[in-house]
Amino acid sequence: MKVVTGSLLLILLAFLGSYWSFARIKLPLAARHFFLTGTEFIIVGFLLGPLAINLIDNNTMNDLQPLLTLALGWTGFLFGLQIHLPLIRKFPPQYWKAGLLQASLVILLLLFPFYYLLETLTGSGQISQLCGAILLAATASCTAQSSLAIFEKELHLTRNRLMEFLRFLSGVDATLAIIITGIMAFFSVRNPIFDVAVPTWIQWFLFVTVLSIVLAFLMDLLIQPNTKQSELMVFIIGFVVFASGIAMYFNTSVLYMTTLMGAIIANCDSAKRIYAVLSILEKPIYIVLLLLAGSMIPMITFEMITLVFAYTLLRFIAKISAGYTTSRYIKYPRNLPPFFGFGLISQGGITVSLALAYRLVEPGMLSTILLFTVLSAIIINEILAAVFMPRLLRVSDQ
Amino acid sequence: MNRIFVLVMFLTIMFVIQFGISEQLFFSISALPTLSFGFILLVGYLLSDVFYKMRLPRITAYLIAGIIFGPYFANLLTDSAVANLRFIDDLALNFIALAAGGELRIRKVISRLKPILLLITIGSVVIFIGVTITLSSLNIDFFKDRTWQEIIVMCSLCGIIAIARSPSSAIAIISETRASGKFTDTVLSVTVVTDVIIIPLFAIAASFAKIALHQTGQQTSNLTGLFSALGSSILAGIILGWIISLYFKYIGRERVFFILAIIFITAKMSHFISDFIEINFRTVFELEPMVICMTAGFVIQNLYDEGNALIHAIDRSALPVYVLFFSLTGAALNINILKDTWHIAIIIVFLRLVYISIGSFIGGRLGNDPVKHSSLYGLSFITQAGVSFGLAKILQREFPEWGSSLTTVLIASIIINQIIGPVLMKFSLDAVRETHHH
Known part of the structure; x- marks a missing residue:
C-alpha cells in the first residue's frame, strides 16, 4: 500500500504547494521565493521517484520520455523565442560585453576545479570527466530569468536599471551555456554523415543547424493569421517534439536545436501568436520538467553530497568574483555595484534542461550524479538568492 | 497549399531520417517514440485537412495516417515506437473518457430517458439475437468442423461484441463538428452507457458459453469479482470527481495539467490495486480506469458547479489528444489480418449494420422520436474501438481452442467499423442538421 499512501500524500502536497505558490500567503521572502519559482516540485518529483514511493519507476520513465523531451524542447524553444533581434539591438554594446565577460569568466574559473572534483569523486574516463566538467561549468554560469522576474514583482522593482541589467546578463549566460553544451554534444557524435575531409563535429553542426532552420521556416509557413488556437497547439507541440526527437535520435543537443528554431521564429511574422500559446503552457511544462527531473534520482551517496556542496560553493565564489571583475572593466551602467554577482545566484529552468538533456544523450552514472548535483544546487541557490538579492538592492540604493 | 507543401516536406524529412541516413549509422533507437510522436501529430493533422475539404471526418484521417505510416505499411512509425507510445x-x-462523462448532462438525459433506454435495450437485444441467429444459420467455411454448440457459442459472443460502441470516437466527432441537439445528446448518452454495460454483459455471456461448452471453472467468483470491480470503479470515479471539483473550486490553476496528472495517478493506482487484490486474495478484480474517469466526468458535470469549467479545460487541449490517440490507434491496427479474413469480417460488419439500424429504428420510434432521427440512429452507432478490441482479445485467452481465430475475425470487423463508423456518424449528424455547418 506504499504507492496508495504515497500518492494520497503527494496529492495533498501538490494541493498545499499550489496553494502556497499561488495564494499570496505572507511567508518570509526566502520561502515565498522558493514556492513561487516552483522549486518544491523537484522535491515532489524526488518523492515520486525510485528512492521514495517509486510511482515513477524506470519503465514509467521510459514511457514518459516523449513528454520529458517535449518539456525540454519547449524550454529551449521558449528561450529562443525571446531572441528578438530588433529588441536585442536596443541594448548598448557594453551590456553584451559585460554579459559575455561575466559568463565566460565563471565557466573558465570553474572548468578545471570541476574536472578535478569529478576525477576525485567519480573516477570516470577522461572524456566523460571533461564533458561533465563542461556541463557543470556551463550550468553554473546560468542565472534564472524567471527568478529575477519574480524578485522584480515581489520587491516592487518596476523599471529598475540594475534588474534590467541582471535580466540581460541572465539571457546572455544561458545562451552561451546552450551553445557550449550543444557543441560539446556534436563532439561526442563519432560517425560522420558524409565521407569527406570535414571534421565530424562540423558536419553534424551544419546538418543540425540547417535542419533547425528548415523546420523553423516550415513552422512559420504553417502558422498563418487565420490559424485557429487549437491548431496552433497541435503545430507547436508537433514541431517541438519532432525537432527534439531528431536531436535525440542523432545524439545531439535538444536545447541547441529547439533554441535555434525559437530564435529564427522570434524574428518571423508568427512569433507573437506562437509566444502567446507557449506562455499558456509554460508553467505546467516547467512543473513536468522539474517533477521528472526530481524523479530521475535513483540513489544518493556521500560523494554526490560532497559534489553538491563543492559545486554550490565554487559557483557562488565564481559568480561574485566574475561580477566583481566585470564591474572593474565594464563602465556601463555607471552605478554598477561591484558585487552585483549576488544578484545572479538563482539558477532555474535552463539549468535543469541542460542537465536533463545531457542525461538523455549520455545515460549512466555520471550524468545521474551531475543531474543530482545541479538539482540540489538549484534548491540551495533559490534560498540563497532570496537572502542576497535584497541586500544587493539595499547596498546599491535601489 | 502551404499545408500540403509542409506535409510533403515532413514526409521527405522523415523518409531521409529513417531510411536515408539511419541505415548507415548507429543512432539512439530510444528516441524513435519521441520522433514518431511529433511526426504523427503533425502529419495526422495535416492529412485531416485534406479529408475535411472532402467533407469527411478528421478522425478518419488520423486513423488512416496511422495505418499508412504505421508498422504494417510505410513503417515510418515502427512497431516498437508504437508499443512505447x-x-x-x-x-x-x-482523458477522452473524462470528456465523455462530462458531456452527459443528467437533465438532458432525463428529458430523453425513454428513447435512450429503449434504444439501449431494444438495440442491444436486436443486435445480439439478430447477429447470433443469422450468423449461425449461414453456411460459411469459418464454422466448418465445429459442433453446433460451439457454433452457437461463437456466434453469440460475436453478437455480444457487436453491441459494443466507441464513446471516444463519438465524442471526437461531436467535438470536431461542434454538433449539438436532441439527436446528438441521445447518440452520446446511448454510446456511453452501452460501453459501460457491455463489460458485465460480456462477462455473463462468456460464463454461459463456458457452461454450455462444459468448461468448468470459477464462473461465479469471476462474475462477482467483475461486478464488485465495476462497482468499485464507479465509486472511485465519484471520489475522483470530488477531488477534481475541489481543485477547480479552490485552486483552479493549470487545470489541464492537473487533469492529466490525476488521470495518470488514477491509472497507475488502478493497476496497482487490481494486482494487489489479485495476488493477495486470488480473485480477478480489474478496476477500469476508463469507467473511473467517465464516472468522474459525469459526477463533476452533474453534482458540482465545475462542469462547464471541466469541459472548457478539456476543449482547450483536446485536439492534440484526439490526433495522437486516433493516429496511434490506426498505427496499432494490424491490417494484414484483413487479407485472410475480409470476407467473414464483411459479413459480420454487414449484419451488425443491419441489426443496429433495425434495433435503433424500433427503439427510436417506440420512444416517439421522429422517423428521420430513428432511421439515422443506427448509422451513428457503427464505430467500434478500445473496449471491443479488449473483449475480442479476451476470447483468445478464455477459449484457447477456437478463440484465436474468432478474435482475428472480430478484430478485422472492428477495424472496418472503426474506419467507416466516423464517416457514417458525421453523415447522420449532418443529415439531422445538428452540426456547426447548420
Whole structure:
C-alpha cells in the first residue's frame, strides 16, 4: 500500500504547494521565493521517484520520455523565442560585453576545479570527466530569468536599471551555456554523415543547424493569421517534439536545436501568436520538467553530497568574483555595484534542461550524479538568492 | 497549399531520417517514440485537412495516417515506437473518457430517458439475437468442423461484441463538428452507457458459453469479482470527481495539467490495486480506469458547479489528444489480418449494420422520436474501438481452442467499423442538421 499512501500524500502536497505558490500567503521572502519559482516540485518529483514511493519507476520513465523531451524542447524553444533581434539591438554594446565577460569568466574559473572534483569523486574516463566538467561549468554560469522576474514583482522593482541589467546578463549566460553544451554534444557524435575531409563535429553542426532552420521556416509557413488556437497547439507541440526527437535520435543537443528554431521564429511574422500559446503552457511544462527531473534520482551517496556542496560553493565564489571583475572593466551602467554577482545566484529552468538533456544523450552514472548535483544546487541557490538579492538592492540604493 | 507543401516536406524529412541516413549509422533507437510522436501529430493533422475539404471526418484521417505510416505499411512509425507510445495512448483514452462523462448532462438525459433506454435495450437485444441467429444459420467455411454448440457459442459472443460502441470516437466527432441537439445528446448518452454495460454483459455471456461448452471453472467468483470491480470503479470515479471539483473550486490553476496528472495517478493506482487484490486474495478484480474517469466526468458535470469549467479545460487541449490517440490507434491496427479474413469480417460488419439500424429504428420510434432521427440512429452507432478490441482479445485467452481465430475475425470487423463508423456518424449528424455547418 506504499504507492496508495504515497500518492494520497503527494496529492495533498501538490494541493498545499499550489496553494502556497499561488495564494499570496505572507511567508518570509526566502520561502515565498522558493514556492513561487516552483522549486518544491523537484522535491515532489524526488518523492515520486525510485528512492521514495517509486510511482515513477524506470519503465514509467521510459514511457514518459516523449513528454520529458517535449518539456525540454519547449524550454529551449521558449528561450529562443525571446531572441528578438530588433529588441536585442536596443541594448548598448557594453551590456553584451559585460554579459559575455561575466559568463565566460565563471565557466573558465570553474572548468578545471570541476574536472578535478569529478576525477576525485567519480573516477570516470577522461572524456566523460571533461564533458561533465563542461556541463557543470556551463550550468553554473546560468542565472534564472524567471527568478529575477519574480524578485522584480515581489520587491516592487518596476523599471529598475540594475534588474534590467541582471535580466540581460541572465539571457546572455544561458545562451552561451546552450551553445557550449550543444557543441560539446556534436563532439561526442563519432560517425560522420558524409565521407569527406570535414571534421565530424562540423558536419553534424551544419546538418543540425540547417535542419533547425528548415523546420523553423516550415513552422512559420504553417502558422498563418487565420490559424485557429487549437491548431496552433497541435503545430507547436508537433514541431517541438519532432525537432527534439531528431536531436535525440542523432545524439545531439535538444536545447541547441529547439533554441535555434525559437530564435529564427522570434524574428518571423508568427512569433507573437506562437509566444502567446507557449506562455499558456509554460508553467505546467516547467512543473513536468522539474517533477521528472526530481524523479530521475535513483540513489544518493556521500560523494554526490560532497559534489553538491563543492559545486554550490565554487559557483557562488565564481559568480561574485566574475561580477566583481566585470564591474572593474565594464563602465556601463555607471552605478554598477561591484558585487552585483549576488544578484545572479538563482539558477532555474535552463539549468535543469541542460542537465536533463545531457542525461538523455549520455545515460549512466555520471550524468545521474551531475543531474543530482545541479538539482540540489538549484534548491540551495533559490534560498540563497532570496537572502542576497535584497541586500544587493539595499547596498546599491535601489 | 502551404499545408500540403509542409506535409510533403515532413514526409521527405522523415523518409531521409529513417531510411536515408539511419541505415548507415548507429543512432539512439530510444528516441524513435519521441520522433514518431511529433511526426504523427503533425502529419495526422495535416492529412485531416485534406479529408475535411472532402467533407469527411478528421478522425478518419488520423486513423488512416496511422495505418499508412504505421508498422504494417510505410513503417515510418515502427512497431516498437508504437508499443512505447501505448502509455500515452492509454492516458489519452482516459482523458477522452473524462470528456465523455462530462458531456452527459443528467437533465438532458432525463428529458430523453425513454428513447435512450429503449434504444439501449431494444438495440442491444436486436443486435445480439439478430447477429447470433443469422450468423449461425449461414453456411460459411469459418464454422466448418465445429459442433453446433460451439457454433452457437461463437456466434453469440460475436453478437455480444457487436453491441459494443466507441464513446471516444463519438465524442471526437461531436467535438470536431461542434454538433449539438436532441439527436446528438441521445447518440452520446446511448454510446456511453452501452460501453459501460457491455463489460458485465460480456462477462455473463462468456460464463454461459463456458457452461454450455462444459468448461468448468470459477464462473461465479469471476462474475462477482467483475461486478464488485465495476462497482468499485464507479465509486472511485465519484471520489475522483470530488477531488477534481475541489481543485477547480479552490485552486483552479493549470487545470489541464492537473487533469492529466490525476488521470495518470488514477491509472497507475488502478493497476496497482487490481494486482494487489489479485495476488493477495486470488480473485480477478480489474478496476477500469476508463469507467473511473467517465464516472468522474459525469459526477463533476452533474453534482458540482465545475462542469462547464471541466469541459472548457478539456476543449482547450483536446485536439492534440484526439490526433495522437486516433493516429496511434490506426498505427496499432494490424491490417494484414484483413487479407485472410475480409470476407467473414464483411459479413459480420454487414449484419451488425443491419441489426443496429433495425434495433435503433424500433427503439427510436417506440420512444416517439421522429422517423428521420430513428432511421439515422443506427448509422451513428457503427464505430467500434478500445473496449471491443479488449473483449475480442479476451476470447483468445478464455477459449484457447477456437478463440484465436474468432478474435482475428472480430478484430478485422472492428477495424472496418472503426474506419467507416466516423464517416457514417458525421453523415447522420449532418443529415439531422445538428452540426456547426447548420
